[in-house]
Amino acid sequence: MRLRQAGLTTAIAGLVTVGAMAAGTALSVTWDTVTVSCPNGNVSAPYTIATTAGDAATVVETLTLEDTVVTSKQYIVPSGNVTTGGGWVFAGRTKTRDGVFTTSGLQNGTYELEVCATQAGSAGNPNKKTCAVETIIVNCGAVLPTPCTAAPFGEAVGNNHIGSQAAAELQFRGDFGSSALVTVTGNGFSDSASINQNGNSCTYHANWKFQNANGADLFGANGPGAYLVNVTGNGKSLDFVVTLVD
Numbered sequence: 001m002r003l004r005q006a007g008l009t010t011a012i013a014g015l016v017t018v019g020a021m022a023a024g025t026a027l028s029v030t031w032d033t034v035t036v037s038c039p040n041g042n043v044s045a046p047y048t049i050a051t052t053a054g055d056a057a058t059v060v061e062t063l064t065l066e067d068t069v070v071t072s073k074q075y076i077v078p079s080g081n082v083t084t085g086g087g088w089v090f091a092g093r094t095k096t097r098d099g100v101f102t103t104s105g106l107q108n109g110t111y112e113l114e115v116c117a118t119q120a121g122s123a124g125n126p127n128k129k130t131c132a133v134e135t136i137i138v139n140c141g142a143v144l145p146t147p148c149t150a151a152p153f154g155e156a157v158g159n160n161h162i163g164s165q166a167a168a169e170l171q172f173r174g175d176f177g178s179s180a181l182v183t184v185t186g187n188g189f190s191d192s193a194s195i196n197q198n199g200n201s202c203t204y205h206a207n208w209k210f211q212n213a214n215g216a217d218l219f220g221a222n223g224p225g226a227y228l229v230n231v232t233g234n235g236k237s238l239d240f241v242v243t244l245v246d
Contacts, residue, residue: 025051027050027052027117027119028050028132029050029132030048030050031047032046032047036106036137036140039141040104041108041138042103042104042106043106043138044100044101045102045113045136046099047098047100047132048098048099049096049097051095051096051119051128052095053095053119054079054081054088054095055079055119056087056120057087057097057117057118057119058075059099059116061074061101061114062113063101070106077097081095101113107138108138109138112135113135114132114134115131115132115134116129116130117129148174148176148202152175152231152238153173153240154238154240155240156170156171156242160245162210162211162224162244162245162246164210164212165212167209167210167216170184170206170242172203172204172240173201173202174236175234175236176236177234178196178197179233180195180232181194181231182229184218184229185228186222191220193218195217206218223244224244226241226242227242227243228240229241
């Protein structure tokens with residue numbers, strides 16, 4: 001059992017490895033350091049398959065939570081040396097293949113990750129198979145947004161001159177939730193965009209470009225004049241005016 005903790009990364013893993021040897025062939029799976037990254041529950045579990053036979057191998061990765069399969073993946077390690085198009089790194093009699101299981105968005109819980117490698121038998125011998133099981137605990141605390149107590153406020157900062165490369169940054173703040181819907185109308189023009197909250201600061205930034213859509217949240221304008229910006233979200237609403245000039 002080991003504990004790895006660095007910043008928002010935590011991994012707890014216990015190793016159980018079952019070796020296999022048949023007809024003079026040794027086959028094994030061993031784990032490297034497993035990490036779980038918070039707050040999103042992302043897992044990276046590297047491992048190494050070792051064998052004394054350079055034949056192809058079938059590898060199955062299975063992640064379970066309380067005996068329920070969360071995800072299962074399978075791939076083939078081609079026979080032969082990687083230097084000649086195979087899948088194994090040859091080092092004398094031993095051949096190895098590094099793998100890594102990755103997944104994301106796991107909820108809190110205690111998971112079992114099993115990696116099994118199988119090579120076909122020869123000369124009437126049975127298949128060789130080995131499995132290794134790693135226990136992975138995901139315990140990412142929920143990150144709760146701080147309520148926004150500041151009065152709603154909006155403005156355009158930077159360039160408000162219409163041009164091919166120009167953009168006005170619509171900056172606003174308030175208790176609009178994790179994302180806010182921004183709608184700009186005026187002079188027969190209308191466009192909307194969903195804008196994510198900037199971290200946990202209760203501020204939002206929308207990029208309104210006029211003649212070049214690259215990097216724009218909102219795009220276009222029907223000439224200079226006053227445009228109404230409406231922001232809604234979390235049951236709240238805010239209106240403010242932006243004036244564009246040539």
